[in-house]
Amino acid sequence: MSQSFDDISAQLKRRHRKSARLKWISMGALGLAGLFLVLFFADMLVKGMPAFQQAQIQVQVDYSEQASQIPLAAVNEEARPLVSRGYLRLIPGRMEDDPDLLGTTRMEWVLADGQVDQYLKGHHSKLKAGDRAVVDRLVEEGRAELRFNTTFFTSGDSKMPELTGIASAAMGTLLTLLVTLAVSFPIGVMTAVYLEEFAPDNRITQAIEININNLAAIPSILFGLLGLAIFINFFGVPRSSPLVGGLTLALMTLPVIIIATRTALRSVPESIRHAAFGVGCSRWQVVRDHVLPLALPGIMTGSIIGLAQAMGETAPLIIVGMVAFIPDVTTSFTEAATVLPAQIFTWAGEPDRAFIEKTSGGILVLLAVLISLNATAVVLRKKFERRW
C-alpha cells in the first residue's frame, strides 16, 4: 500500500506540530520558573516593605518625679495605649542620664505602639474603637505619621514588634562568617593545592576526592548534629556562640571551596608550570609564585559563593543553639549570638501579626546582602576571566 503525497505531507505537518509543541511546553517550564521568581519577590516586597516604616506620634512627655518611678505616668491617659511601652521604659534611664529633664514637659515624637502602627498601615489591628478615633484625630492634626524605621537597623531582638531590629543578628552573622572564613578558606585552599599539585594518584587521594564530593551532598542538618556532638559536647565550645556556629558552617563550606579552588587551579595551563620548573623552581615555588596568583580570582569567586551559601544556612545553626533570643549586640566569639536566617526563623514563629512584616523585612535585607555577594562573585569572574 502506498501513501499519497497528501498523506505524507499531513503526517509531516503533524510531526512538526508535535515538535513545536515540545518547544512551547519546555519554554513554558522555564517561564514558570521565572514567573515563580517574580511572584516570590513581589510577595516578599509587598509583605516586607512596611517593615522599613514605623508609626510615630507626637505627644506631651511629662518628665515628672512620678515618671521616673512609673514610666507610664509620663504621658497623659489618652495617649497611654498609643505609645510603645518599650519606649516608655527608656524614660527613667534618660532622666538619670540628663537630670535637667526633671520637671520639664515637652512635645516629642515618640515611637507608637505596634497596634497603632498596624492601624496606620491599614492592617488588622487590636486597637479599641475609642483609641482609633484618637489616632484618626492625631493623623488629621499631623501628629501621627509613618516614618523611616531606624530602630529596625539599630536594635536587637525584642518581644515588642515596634522595637525589634536586625542589628544583633547582623553582628552575629558577621562574627560567625569570620570564623567560617578563617577556618575553611586556608584549609580548603591547602587541600585543593595538595590534591591538584602534589598528591600522587593513588587509593588515598581517590578516597579523599570521593569523600569531598560526598560531603558536599550531605544534608546540612547532619553537620548540625556533628557540631552538637563534637564541638559542644566533646570539646566544650560554648553553645549558641559564633565560634561553634562558624566552625560548623566551616566544615560545610569546605567542600565548596575545595571544588572551586581545584577547578581554578586546573584552568592554569601546564605551560606556566613547565616554564617555572624550567628556570629551576621547586614544586612549592611554582605553586606559590605562579599557579596560585593566576588561580586567585577563581578561588575568590568560589569562596564568595561558598560564604553566601553559609550565610543563608539555618538548620545546622538551630541544632547548635543559635536561635537564642538576643536583645543586645554580641561582641565576642564565645557569647550567645544569633544570625540573620535564625532571626528570621524566630520572628516567623511569633504569633503577633506585626512580626510578619518584620520577618519579610529581615528577608529583604538578607536577600539584598546575598544577591550583592553573588553579584560580586559574578563581576569578579567577568573581570578576571581569561582565555589561555
Place this chain on the structure above:
Amino acid sequence: MQTNQIIAIFGGALLLLGLIAFFLGRAKATRVRAGGTAMYAQPDQYAWFTVLATAGPALVVSAVGGFLMLLLGAEIPTPYLLAGSLVVACLGLAIGMLMVRPDFHARQAIERVIRFLLAGAALISIFTTLGILVSIIGEALRFFQMQNFWDFITGTTWNPGASFLEAAGRADEGGSAAQFGSVPLFAGTFMITAVAMLVAIPIGLLAAIYMAEFAPQRVRTLAKPVLEVLAGIPTVVYGFFAAITVAPIIVSVAGFFGLDASFNNALAPGIVMGIMIIPFISSLSDDVITSVPDSMRQGSLALGMTKGETIRDVVIPAALPGIISASLLAVSRALGETMIVVMAAGMRPNLTANPLEDMTTVTVRIVAALTGDQEFASAETLSAFALGLVLFVVTLSLNLVSVIMIRRFREKYRVNNL
C-alpha cells in the same frame, strides 16, 4: 586561667620566639655567606627553616597534651603544658640554629614540611566525615540501648512525650510510655519528597531541554543566572513563603473544591521545595544534555526526524544516566531539607496518604528533639541522632548511586567536564 588567656600567652610567646628564630637564622646564614662560603640555600630559606624548627615541635607538644587531656582525661596542669611547649620551642630554636650550615638543604626541608601540612589539610575532610559518622553512630547506639531497634524501624506510633519522665526516673507518672516508631515520620518525609519531585523533575527537565536545545544564546545567558538566583535563596526564606503565602492559598483552593485542608498540609512545603530544587535539576540536566555528542543529533536529523523526535528518541535516552543521577541527588536533597518543613509542615506524626493533612518529617523531629529543654541523655534527644543516622545512610546511598550513574554516562561519551 581562662582559655582565651592561655591561647594569648602561648600564641604571643610562640610568635616572639618565631621572630627571634627568623632573625637569628638569617643573621647566621648571611654571616656564613659573607665569609665567602657557598651555601645550598638562600638566607631567607634558612631563616624560615629555623622558624619551623621552633614552632613545629612546640605546636605538636601542645596539641598532643591537649588531646591527652580531652580524650584520656589525663590530668596535666595547664601551666606545665604551657611551659613544656615553650621549653620545646626554645630547644627547637637551638637545634635549628645548629643546623644552619652551608651543606644543609634548607629549601628541601621546608618543602617537605609544607607538603606535610598540605596533606594534613586534605585529611580534614576525611576527619569531618568520620566525625559525622562517629558522633551520630555513637549517640544513636546510646538511643538503641534504651529503645528496641526493630520497634524504631517498624513502629507506627511516634510519641516521645513521656521520655523526659523516664530520664528523670519517674517513668510511672507519665501514664503511657514513650514510643519511638519512626514509620509515620518516614511516610511524611517521602510524601513531601514525592510532591517536591512531581514539581521539580518535569519543570526542571523541560527547562533544561529548552535551554540546551531550543533557546537562542541570548535567552540562555539570561536564564542561567536567573535560575541561579532561585537556587541562592536561603531555605528559611522558602519556608516562610510556604507557610505564609502558599499554605493559605492551598487551603482556600481546597475549600473551593469542597476539600478540607490543614494549614500545615504536606502540599505547601512539597510544592515550595520542588520550586527550590528546579534550578538544581535544570542546571545538572542542562550540563548532561549539552554533553551528548552533536553527531548523534545530526545523524537523527539526517534520517528525517524532526527536532522534537530527535530530543525524545535520541538525546534524552542518551542523557538518561545523567538525568537520573540529577534526580537522585535532588531526592537526597529533598529528604534532608529542614527549614521548609520545619516552618511549613506539621509537628504531628500522621500516617496518611492524603497530602492535604498535616504531616511531619524526620528533619522536623530532629529539630524538635534538640531544641526542647530536655536532658541531653533523654531518649527523645538521642532519638534525633537515630533519625540522623537513618537519614545519613539513605542520602549517602542515593549520592553513591548517583555518582555511579554519572560515571557511566561520562565513560560512554568520554565527557570530561561532568
